[in-house]
Every structure is written in structure tokens, then in C-alpha cells.
Amino acid sequence: MKLDPCTRCGACCAAFRVDFDRSELASATPRGVPDAFAVPVTGTTMRMRGTDEARTRCCALEGEIGMEVRCTIYDRRPSPCREFAPYAPLGIGDDACARARRRHGLLAL
Ligand code: SF4
Ligand code: SF4
Numbered sequence: 001m002k003l004d005p006c007t008r009c010g011a012c013c014a015a016f017r018v019d020f021d022r023s024e025l026a027s028a029t030p031r032g033v034p035d036a037f038a039v040p041v042t043g044t045t046m047r048m049r050g051t052d053e054a055r056t057r058c059c060a061l062e063g064e065i066g067m068e069v070r071c072t073i074y075d076r077r078p079s080p081c082r083e084f085a086p087y088a089p090l091g092i093g094d095d096a097c098a099r100a101r102r103r104h105g106l107l108a109l
Contacts, residue, residue, distance in 0.1 A: 004089040005109055010069030012084055014057040015100035018048035020078035033078050048078065065104050 022044050026032040037060055038046040049059040060077070063069035071077055085097035093101070093109030101108055 005091055006089050007070070008066070008068060009088075009101065009106065010061055010063060010065045011100040011104040011106055012097060013051075013061040013069070013071065013081075014065055015103050016051065016056070016096075018051045018058060018078065018080050019045050020048075020080055022046050024078050026076070031076055033076055034073060037073060038078075046078075066106050 019041060020033070020038075022028060022040075024032050025035050025038065025046060027035050033046070033048075037049055039049050041047045050057050058071075060071055060073045061069060062072050071081070085094050087094075088097050088109060091109055098108035
């Protein structure tokens with residue numbers, strides 16, 4: 001069985017701002033994004049902590065990009081993460097996935 005390439009990548013978690021609606025927070029919905037992992041952007045929009053810093057990296061990402069990584073809140077990650085490059089785990093990337101990987105010196109899938 002071929003390994004999910006995302007478990008050896010993580011580039012998208014350290015490349016883009018990750019914004020989502022406040023209604024996805026754990027304080028608003030069961031099994032939502034833990035509030036401490038996000039910062040407010042506007043009254044209704046939250047952002048994953050770390051994703052708008054100069055050295056972009058989501059605070060929920062564990063491990064070394066391009067080697068072995070893990071989202072520590074995988075089952076509770078926000079919708080942009082759930083919707084990003086949906087076929088990448090099968091080895092089929094898209095433009096955004098390729099852009100994120102390039103930023104970290106990785107070839108497109
Ligand atoms: S979606 Fe693409 S950039 Fe994100 S972890 Fe998977 S392979 Fe890497
Ligand atoms: S919540 Fe998880 S999947 Fe989403 S950017 Fe952070 S580490 Fe990546």
C-alpha cells in the first residue's frame with residue numbers, strides 16, 4: 001500500500017493563511033476547532049494561530065515538513081483544511097498543493 005503523501009509533507013499547513021467562520025470553534029459547535037488554536041480576525045472570522053506570521057506555520061502542525069508531519073487536531077480541523085487538495089492523500093495534487101510544496105522545496109505530486 002502506498003503511503004498518504006500528506007503524512008510526509010505538511011507544506012500547506014505552513015504556506016497559507018487558514019481562515020474560517022467562528023461557528024466552527026469548539027465553543028460554538030461540538031468537536032469544533034479548539035478555541036486556543038485560533039485568533040480572531042474580524043467579528044465572524046477566525047484564523048489558525050501561526051498561519052499569518054512571517055514564518056507561516058499552523059500551531060497545530062507537529063513534525064518536520066517534507067519528512068513526517070501530523071495535524072494534532074486532525075478530527076477537529078477547520079473546513080479550509082478539510083477542503084484543501086482533496087485527492088492529495090491519494091497522490092493527486094492540484095495547483096495550490098503544488099504551490100505550497102514548491103515553497104518548501106518539494107516537487108509537485
Ligand atoms: S495537500 Fe499537498 S501540500 Fe498539503 S500536505 Fe498534502 S501533499 Fe502536502
Ligand atoms: S489545522 Fe491541521 S490541517 Fe489545518 S493548517 Fe493546521 S495543521 Fe494543517
